Amino acid sequence: MFTRNLTLICAISALALPGWAQDASRTSAALPETLEDTGERAPMEVPKSSAAEIPDIAPAKNVFGVGQPATEEQIAAIDIDVMPDGRGLPEGSGTYAEGEELYETICAACHGSDMMGVAELGAPRLIGGRGTLASDAPVKTVESYWPYASTFFDYTHRAMPMTEPGSLSADEVYAISAYVLGKAGITSTEPDSVMDAAAMAEVEMPNADGFVSDPRPDVGEE
Numbered sequence: 001m002f003t004r005n006l007t008l009i010c011a012i013s014a015l016a017l018p019g020w021a022q023d024a025s026r027t028s029a030a031l032p033e034t035l036e037d038t039g040e041r042a043p044m045e046v047p048k049s050s051a052a053e054i055p056d057i058a059p060a061k062n063v064f065g066v067g068q069p070a071t072e073e074q075i076a077a078i079d080i081d082v083m084p085d086g087r088g089l090p091e092g093s094g095t096y097a098e099g100e101e102l103y104e105t106i107c108a109a110c111h112g113s114d115m116m117g118v119a120e121l122g123a124p125r126l127i128g129g130r131g132t133l134a135s136d137a138p139v140k141t142v143e144s145y146w147p148y149a150s151t152f153f154d155y156t157h158r159a160m161p162m163t164e165p166g167s168l169s170a171d172e173v174y175a176i177s178a179y180v181l182g183k184a185g186i187t188s189t190e191p192d193s194v195m196d197a198a199a200m201a202e203v204e205m206p207n208a209d210g211f212v213s214d215p216r217p218d219v220g221e222e
């Protein structure tokens, strides 16, 4: 049985091989310049390349005539990342009282006036849950889980409100940060207390020491 199968496979290969050789030699046939029925220009022949030719077809050697350099304004619009130590925080400031008003108008519909979240909307609660992380029912919130206040700024600035991400100014995000971190019992609840880059870099989050550094060598220190 085994021998018969093997013989059969060899016979098929012998038949197929000349066919493959023919196919390979046909791929360089010239394409017509215009399509007969419509008169439209025929598609260009797909260039064939090998590893050795790659330097010759790399964009540096050919100007494709598409795209344009990004303007400083366009770059600034997406260059908004903020680091854990506060690097990247923009200028601006806002108070707890301003934040309260903004939160009620923009955020409360989804996260609740009490910041306890609205489960049906999938909007998580933002405060509370301290001390629950190592329990059987951990409650992960900005207050209980997030190690850096600057992450709250970065996340809210880039991703919230869910329906209009990127719409908040730096001042508005500072004000909302003052309010949410204040409600979380992390920073002052004085209506006039100000949040800005300097104040934010000073904030110690309750779970700041709750993380271990990643020992994999490729994700180590900066």
Ligand code: HEC
Pocket: 103, 106, 107, 108, 109, 110, 111, 121, 122, 123, 124, 125, 126, 140, 141, 142, 152, 155, 156, 160, 161, 162, 163, 176
């Ligand atoms: C239209 C509903 C909606 C609005 C309005 C909204 N959010 Fe959210 N928010 C969500 C949803 C849904 C998530 C969960 C997103 C996810 O898990 O990817 C979320 C997640 C978050 C988180 C992350 C929480 C966590 O622990 O992961 C923060 C912080 C947050 N929102 C803050 C805000 C702030 C501040 C505002 C007001 C400026 C706001 N959100 C407005 C729906 C909303």
